Amino acid sequence: MTMPLTGELLIAGRAQRGEGAAFHAFDATSGEPIAPPVFHAASVADVDRACELADEAFDAYRALPAEQRARFLDDCAARIEALGDPLIERAMTETGLPRARLEGERARTVNQWRMFAALVRSGDALDARVEPALPHRQPPRTDLRFWRIGVGPVAVFGASNFPLAFSVGGGDTASALAAGCPVVVKAHPAHPGTSELVGRAVQQAVAAASLPAGVFALLFDAGYDAGCALVQHPAIRAVGFTGSRTGGLALLKLAAARPEPIPVYAEMSSVNPNLLLPGALAARGETLAREFTASATLGCGQFCTNPGLMLGLTGATFDAFAAYAAREFSAVPAGVMLTAGILHAYERGVERLSQHPQVTTLARGAAVSGRAQAALWRVRANSFLTDPSLGEEVFGPSSMLVECADEAELRVVLRKLEGQLTVTLHMDPADAELAHSLLPLIERKAGRLLVNGFPTGVEVCDAMVHGGPFPATSDSRSTSVGTAAIERFLRPVCYQNFAEDLLPEALRDGNPLNLRRRFAGRPETKETG
Amino acid sequence: MTMPLTGELLIAGRAQRGEGAAFHAFDATSGEPIAPPVFHAASVADVDRACELADEAFDAYRALPAEQRARFLDDCAARIEALGDPLIERAMTETGLPRARLEGERARTVNQWRMFAALVRSGDALDARVEPALPHRQPPRTDLRFWRIGVGPVAVFGASNFPLAFSVGGGDTASALAAGCPVVVKAHPAHPGTSELVGRAVQQAVAAASLPAGVFALLFDAGYDAGCALVQHPAIRAVGFTGSRTGGLALLKLAAARPEPIPVYAEMSSVNPNLLLPGALAARGETLAREFTASATLGCGQFCTNPGLMLGLTGATFDAFAAYAAREFSAVPAGVMLTAGILHAYERGVERLSQHPQVTTLARGAAVSGRAQAALWRVRANSFLTDPSLGEEVFGPSSMLVECADEAELRVVLRKLEGQLTVTLHMDPADAELAHSLLPLIERKAGRLLVNGFPTGVEVCDAMVHGGPFPATSDSRSTSVGTAAIERFLRPVCYQNFAEDLLPEALRDGNPLNLRRRFAGRPETKETG
Known part of the structure; x- marks a missing residue:
């Protein structure tokens, strides 16, 4: 049709x-x-x-x-x-965008509608609550009911x-x-x-x-x-x-x-920091570089969850990772961007970084006129810390490796980061102690935390958070x-001393819609309902 | 001590x-x-x-x-x-403020702390959710967990x-x-x-x-x-x-x-409109006037939930209500206000209304220098509609009766009202049809709706809403x-593919904190958990 x-x-x-x-x-x-x-x-x-x-x-x-x-x-x-x-x-x-990506996106889109249809059927988002009257309390309490x-x-x-x-x-x-x-x-x-x-x-x-x-x-x-x-x-x-x-x-x-x-x-906006912890980097630097490149250049890098910042500690394994990633990025074909305006903004961002005295160009992908050329950068943390613009998103297939002198400097970098949609830890069991110690810090920075994965790809489900502290979003509570x-689109309303037939059906005695309600502060059961 | x-x-x-x-x-x-x-x-x-x-x-x-x-x-x-x-x-x-009021307020205050202590013990506010990995799905899904x-x-x-x-x-x-x-x-x-x-x-x-x-x-x-x-x-x-x-x-x-x-x-700010529906007014106008006066002048009218606006339909029962309320207000003793500044603001508000060409002074309470003198006003809805300042809160023992020519004009007044903390319906069974038809309108205007009561008095419980559309509050979602x-003070965080021992205890397998969690989109049961 x-x-x-x-x-x-x-x-x-x-x-x-x-x-x-x-x-x-x-x-x-x-x-x-x-x-x-x-x-x-x-x-x-x-x-x-x-x-x-x-x-x-x-x-x-x-x-x-x-x-x-x-x-x-x-x-x-x-x-x-x-x-x-x-x-x-x-x-x-x-x-x-390619067919497979759009077909996947369509599947995700219709899944979203169906997930919300199921949520509406369940009535769970109504958050229905009943506080029965306490006529014998002094002072007596009238009946109160709540939904959204x-x-x-x-x-x-x-x-x-x-x-x-x-x-x-x-x-x-x-x-x-x-x-x-x-x-x-x-x-x-x-x-x-x-x-x-x-x-x-x-x-x-x-x-x-x-x-x-x-x-x-x-x-x-x-x-x-x-x-x-x-x-x-x-x-x-x-x-x-x-x-x-x-x-x-x-x-x-x-x-x-x-x-x-x-x-x-x-x-x-979000640069979605990935933390390359030492154990992981030592164990599988080359694999990580390959997976990172795939994630950073997927869909020509045009994802809010694009890994734009890779943080690691000075040393041979970090240097090796940089070399692997540079090799991978060099092989990235030039990509079609969504619009001429987005391509232009990308090129300006890349130009700015390429001219930056403290930023090293590690690799560029294939160049084709009118296409986006992937770009990989490297900078030392002390330079990164002195220029906040280096933490800004360059929307497209661009990513930056930040080399921290030690764990203390890594923490300073994390603490100074703006709010993010995601933060990812790449870790091995040997990194557990460091990961534990970083967790409170990264919880304050992002809405979604990942271990050993890449942030591109956002599941549509009950436990997803696609949001985060400003400026990742304007409202970190959602x-x-x-x-x-x-x-985001609901507000609570309370009904006090309403007669049964004036109440919304969801809040009536006997729970006629069979919702998961709260009654007197606890999940409603057949006995209380 | x-x-x-x-x-x-x-x-x-x-x-x-x-x-x-x-x-x-x-x-x-x-x-x-x-x-x-x-x-x-x-x-x-x-x-x-x-x-x-x-x-x-x-x-x-x-x-x-x-x-x-x-x-x-x-x-x-x-x-x-x-x-x-x-x-x-x-x-x-x-x-x-008098001793009894402050002792009551103290009881409510400590109840609040204890209610939140119980909420923290229950863990319900964490809103813990687990979405297990789906390794056999194409593409496979990694484990996702959520709390606030x-x-x-x-x-x-x-x-x-x-x-x-x-x-x-x-x-x-x-x-x-x-x-x-x-x-x-x-x-x-x-x-x-x-x-x-x-x-x-x-x-x-x-x-x-x-x-x-x-x-x-x-x-x-x-x-x-x-x-x-x-x-x-x-x-x-x-x-x-x-x-x-x-x-x-x-x-x-x-x-x-x-x-x-x-x-x-x-x-x-809120003027907490009360709708005096015809049946209720005919059945118990005098009682309503007495209860209204008590609510409007309680604590010298210094409540956010003070009934500052009484809406009714033209007719003998409304006139009778006005006369009863005027008699009651005349007997209200002068009151001590919280501060000299608040008294001064009250007196300016009262002065403004007393000078308003379309506003009738129905009654003033007893006058004592340095004390707040209660004030009751009456205005026709068509005048009320042309001057938005008449809908503004006068913080203190002041209230206004608004006489609507018919139900249509009552609806116009309601529709034009700013957001409120509360809206109250005074109704008898004979008013049920009118009340039903007004409900969608008042749901859009306030966070708490009452039937046959007065809005002063806010229960501390699971089903209370003390909030409402702007300018009652700055954020109607709370x-x-x-x-x-x-x-208001929580934000969601999602953990993707976290090893058991790096997860917050609340989100670990087997539900070690025995929380009411969601698992795969449904309440967790022993079988799933």
Whole structure:
């Protein structure tokens, strides 16, 4: 089934041409514009309309019984899958990412929807609690019941580097809809056709479930106006964003300056330090160098979890690792980046490092005009410590080895690092004592800690944390992947002394929805419920 | 056991004179300064020292086994109780609040500590999750484990109106310490002696448990410098505040402008609308008027949950309610307010309303110079809607009746209201249909909804929400009362592919701490664990 692209916004259950400026999709590999269709940006009036409809849809949507909400989420998954090969092909063209990667990403994307459907069915995210009246206590206590409801309409900004999993039908959208919040997506202009295809699938699922059309809208803009208007709209109650630090900080600032500030969940930048502990380095330096290179250059290095910083201790094994890694990096083919702008930013970052007096260029990959050339750097920790810019992310296939004089200097480097999505320990049993001693330090620096693996690859599950201290994200209390991502879009509400029939069904006596509730501070059992 | 007050800061396990300006405590009833002691404000250097020690103490404190952390919290409760009558007397003098109220507040305060001790013992707030490896899946999945750890040192600002429950040893401090976060308190200058007494009790509990002294510090300042320095200090990772909207917004702004923004949990202002539905008003208008007046003037109206807005429909029963309430308000004695500044702000608010051309003064209570005179106002909804200032909190024994022409206008008023801590429905069975139809609207406006009660009085329990949409609080996703308050100071961390002995004990195989964990997305049972 092929859906012709029209380049239109998706608002109010219909497709309509944006009132704003026209723009094109680009073929990431050739750099040529793709037309038709021409895409049209949303005007401020378009944004207003989408947000107002989202607000109007909120009460009806959040009142939907769990099973119906779950079926809608499952249907979104099925419809995204049913887009079939045309979705993969369009995404390949627009992003330059290979088929296997995009097929994997699609599987992950639909898994996310299904995971949230299961979560909605379980009712666990409602966190339902009952505190029964204590009429004989002095003073008497009235009945109190608690659950979590959606915060209201959510604005989602699609990411450039995950056209499926972090975009129109990605984790932010799925988790917000699972929480009962309507969603207005601002598509990333790097893959508008992919966005339109997924957006139409979600829009059709909304219609098929007979939901208010305002539950979902898709907006385009190659500039910033629509996104700014979206974050500033009074109906929007939270923002999900994956992208650059500059972009994330701009949205944070806008959200904080609103008459009613709203939370922004921005996932921004991370260099994902890997600590090469001495035992591991001695035992398998060459293997580590090979695996590191594969991880750092996977998808042309365009992962938030890309290992951009490799920390080790001065010595022969570190030198050997550097040599192995240099050999590996030299063999890395030039890669297609997502957009000309991202390639340009990468080249500027590489240029800056190549000119840096304290940074040694260990290796460059193959060079092809218009392609990203992998880059491996080396610097001594004392230089690294004096120039904070060396700890900044260079988005793409670039990574830096940092040589620490001793464990004390390694600790200083770790302590000075900004917040990260991940920190990885490469260790052997002989490194156990050192690893133990570093653990409190790295727990404070990242949301996910790994042993003997590489951070690229983020499982969609109950125990995942894709988040971390600022500036990895704007809000370290959350994750954008896994079931806990739903918490970003929920707020608690307490009902005091409500008659049975006025209470939400989830909170009624006898637990009619059979939820895992808490009763008087403990898990509810048949005896108490 | 009487502890002599010294007016010193409590830093590093010791008392030391602040390097900043001197100030006095005042007798709230007489308005006279109390001396000795003279209190001295913390200098920026004092603030730095307290924050740096808190940061140094963080890792050791959070590593404390649950039972030891719980015992420490219990000991804080016991030591606050053991302060005995001198604490109550000092608080009475400094705040003008009556003995019974302060004894009740003390009971609630120590209950909070004990509730968090029980929560720490249960381990439920850790939210431990295990996702076992799936070695045979393609691609294979490595083992992932998840829990929540403290965000780091927390700054707590004591409130003026709850010298015990929302101050030095109040809910913010107890929940942050329960989360494993060291706390630096900035005492409210309205009750520095009360603050010092409680602060010394907590400091002694820290010493008795042999915890690092940086786990707790108490700072004074009658101005703003110490508080600003505290919120801006890089070691501080979150802020708890209860106070004015001006104060809360100033802290929010400071926190957002930091190089690393941090969350601020500010509970700021609320007029706690009460909806007088027609059936209830017809059945028991006089009783409602009496109960309303008691709630609105309790503690001289100095509650965040004070019913400041009474909404009803035009008609004889509303007029009768107004007449009953006017009679009750006229009999309200003049009250001592917490500080001269708070009295002054109240008088300005009352003056503003008394001069308002559309506002009728229904009644004033007894007038005594230097005391707060209760005030009851009436306004038509169409006037209320055109002047947003009429919906602003007048902190003290002031309340406003808003007469709506019909249900449609009532809905408009509700829709235009700012976020609130509470919304209350006064209803009879005859009002059920109307109540049902209003529920979605009021759920969006407040954190706690009540039926047939008054919002003053906040239970400390598992199902309480003391929070609500902006500007009731700065963060509607949280509560400052009840077990869920601990979530404000926790962040998730995931451990991927960790060997058993490097994992936190809470996440190890076999569930050695016997926690309620999740395993593969479901509650763990003996079979899976």
